[in-house]
Amino acid sequence: MNGKARSHITQNEPLLFEMSSLGKRGYQLPELDVPAVDAAEALGAENVRAEIEGFPEVSEVEAIRHFTRLSTWNYAIDLGLYPLGSCTMKYNPRLNEAVARIEGLAWAHPYQPESLSQGALAIMAALEAALAEITGMDAVTLQPAAGAHGELTGILLVRALLEAWGDPRKKILIPDSAHGTNPATAVIAGYAVENVKSNERGMLDLAVLDRAVNEDVAALMVTNPNTLGVFEEEIARIADLLHDRGALLYMDGANMNALAGIARPGDFGVDVMHLNLHKTFSTPHGGGGPGSGPVAVKEHMAPFLPVPRLVRRDDHWTLDYDRPQSIGRVRAFYGNFGVLVRALAYIMALGSDGLRRATMDAVLNANYIRRKLECCYRLPHAAPTMHECVFSDEIQAARGVKTMDIAKRLIDYGFHPYTVSFPLIVRGALMIEPTETESKRELDLFIEAMIAIAREAEENPDLVLQAPHHTRTSRVDEVTAARKPVLRWKP
C-alpha cells in the first residue's frame, strides 16, 4: 500500500434504541419558576399522549460516545482529498463556523423588527452585491435553500417572464450531459423536457440547437463549464440564437468554481442562473445539507424575483413585499441565512485576487491530474480541461473492472472515490474534481493510488473487484435494501 492510509481499530456501537435503559437521562432542566400545569386539564385528556414508545434513554457520556463513534465511520474533507466531480468538495474554513454562531446572528428571529435586524440585512445585501459582481448579473435572490431549489426558482422566473411577454411556451432544452436535477426541475415547473445531444468534443453543437430551438422552446438549461469540465466555447452564440427566437438561457452554476474572477456568465448572454454556495463558496456539505442556491438574473427578470426583496430606504435596509409581478415565495422567511453568513465570510477572506487565484489553482489541479492519469485511463474527450476531468473505464473494463470497482479500491488507498458513472454521456465515467484547496503532495498520493489500481486491474483484477478490503464495512447489499426496505428500527 502507498503512504496515505493504514487500518486502525474502530469502535462498534449499537443503535440508540438498543442501548437505552429505563430512566437514564442526559439533561438537566432549570426548576420551573411558574406553577406547573396539569396537561390533561389544559389540553384535554384525549389530546395528551402516553410516553413515546421506543424513544431513547441514555446518559450524557453514552450520547457523546455514540455520536463520536459513529463519526469515526465517516470519510470527510478534513481527512483528505474528496475528488467528487461537480461537487466541489473544497476545504470548509472554520472561521465561517465561528461567525455563523455569533449570538446576534444565530439567535436572530426572522420576525424581529427591522430596526433590530439591520445587521442581518446588511450581511444579505453585501452577499447579494458580491454575487452579482462575481456573476456579472444584475440582481440576486438568496431565498432558495439548495441548488435544485435555485433551479426551480430560475425556471419559474423563465416562465413568469415569458408569460409577461405573452406565451410561457412548452419545453426546456437540456443537454445530455446535464445533472439529473435539471430535467426533474423543468417538470416540477410545468415544462416538458427535450434532450439535446453533445458533439464529439463534448460540447453543445450550434447546428443541433439551430434545429431544436423553435417557438415551443422556453429556455435552454446549460451547465458551463459542463459536466465534462469543458467550457462551452459557443456559449455567446448559443445565447444569441435563443434570444433571436424569443427563448432564454439558463445557466446551472454548479461549476462556477472554474470561472470566478476569470469570466462572468452575465457577459455570455445568460439571463438567469443559480449558484451553489456549498460548492463554490466553501460552505460545508454536512453529509448532504444544508446548502444554499441563490439565483442571479439580468435586469429584465428582476421584477419577477421571489418576495420579499431587500431594498435600501432612508439609510436603512428593509424588506419589500410589494412586488406584483413576483413569482411568490419559494421558501418561508429569507433563505438559509446561516449558510449565507458563511459564504460572505469566505468571499471576504479571499477577496478579489483570492477568488481569481482559487479558480486558477482549481483548474491547475484538475489539469495536473488529467496529465498524470492519461497514461493509464482513457480520456474520451480531448477538449481543454477546466476544474474537473472525466475518464472512462474502457481500458480496465476489458479485464472486467468497472468504474465502481476502481472507486471502491480507491477507498482502500485512503481516498473518497470520484463521481462514478456520471456524466451519462461517457460510458463508465470517472469524474474527478480536486478543487484548489488540495496540495501537490495530496494530489500525488491520489495519482499514485490511481496508477497502482490500474496496475492491479491488469495483474490481479479480483483484488479490485472485491474492494474495499480495509474498511469496517465491506460492499453493502443495496439490492436487498431496495427490494425489502427496512427504513426504521423496530424492537
Place this chain on the structure above:
Amino acid sequence: MLAACGVESLEDLFAHLPPELCLNRPLRLPPGKSEYEILDYFRARGTENASGFASFLGAGVYRHYRPVLVDTVVSRGEFLTAYTPYQAEISQGILTAIFEFQTMICQLTGTEVANASMYDGSTAVAEAAMMAARITGRRRVLAVRTVHPEYREVLRTYAKNQGMAVEETGYEEGSGALDSADLESKLDENTAAVIVQSPNFFGIVENVNAAAEIAHRRGALLIHVFTEAVALGILEPAREADIVAGELQSFAIPPSYGGPFAGIIATKEKHVRQLPGRLVGETKDTRGNRAFCLTLSTREQHIRREKATSNICTNQALIALMATVFMTVYGREGLREVAEQNLAKARYLAARVPLRFTGPFFNEFAAVCTGWAPEVINEGLIEEKIIGGLPLGRFYPELNNCMLLAATEMNTRDEMNKMAEALTR
C-alpha cells in the same frame, strides 16, 4: 505543476476561452481580509441585530435551549465536511444517524416511515401536497387559513406551475380552530388533500383526526402540518393523518434569521414509493455485518431524471443531526418535561392577558391588545430589551388588534410579567 501541464503560466490554462468572454479587470470586491477583521465585521453586524433580548416571538420559529452536546457533535469534521453518503462503506456514521433520525420521527409522529429530511417545513408542505396529488390522481388541495401564512404562500408558488388549485378554508371566530362545516362544504371529488396545522398558527390544538375523517369521506388525504416540534412531546399524534409534514427548528436548530432548518415528511408504508427526498435503509455488507445505505433511489432525480417524484437532491443532513442529538439528549422523559415546561410558561403568561381564542393551546396564543396597537406596544418594549409578539394584522387583517405570543422554557417569570404589563397597560 505548470510544467507537468505543459503551460508556462496559470493564465495559459485559460487560453482556450474566447477572449471577449473573459473578465479583463479585477473583480470589484475588497482585497482579502484576515481572520480577525472578518470576526470583527460579523460581531459588529450581530450587535446591530437584537442581541441579548428576551423574546416572545414564535410563529414558526421558536427559542428553545440548545444543549451543548449538539454543537459538539455537529462540529466534528467527520460529520461537518462529509458529502451525501453515496459511498456506504465510508459513510456508515451519517447513514446510521439518519436511520436513527427516521426512526425517532416515526416514533414521535406515530407514522410508519419518515424521510431523511427536507429543506424546511414550508417546502415539506408543498412537496406533501404534490405527493397527495400523485397518490390520489386529483389536482386540488384545501389548506386551512391557520396553516402558517408563509407555508401557504410557498404552496401556492409550487402548485400554480403544476396546474394544481389551492383553496383555503376558514377558522372558527370563537375557538380559533378550523371551521369543519366550511371544510366539509369545500371538499369535492377532485380534492387530493386537506392541509391542517396543529398546533395551528394561533397555537390552538386542532382535532386532526376529526378533520381526517371528513377528508377521508370524500376520498381526500389529510396532511398534518406542525411548526412547533416540541409539542409532539406531549400531544397525542394524529394517527388518522395520511401524511405528516413539519418543521424541526425547535429541536436545537438556531433561529438564524429563518434558516437553515430541517423539514420532514412522514407517512404510511403503502405510500413510500411516492415519498420525495432521501431515505436510508438497513441491509448487510458482504461479511454479514449490519450496514445502512441510501435506498429506493429509483424515486429520485439522479436516476429518474424528468420522471422523478421531486427535483430535491439533498436533505438537510447536518441540521437533521442537530435534531437527532437533541432528541437523544432529552430522550423519552426529557422531551415530555420540556413540553410540560412550555405549557406551564404559556399558561402563566396567558393568565395575565386577554385571549382572543378559547381553544386549547400549547405554548403560543393570540392576545388582544385592548389599549395600544401591537406595534406600539412592541416599540415600547425595545427599551426594556424585550421583543414582543408578532402583530397578527400582518397576515390576518381581521386580527389587527392582536399579537401572537410564544412562551418557552427560556422565558422567565420576570420577563413574562413585564410583557403582560406592557400589553394591558
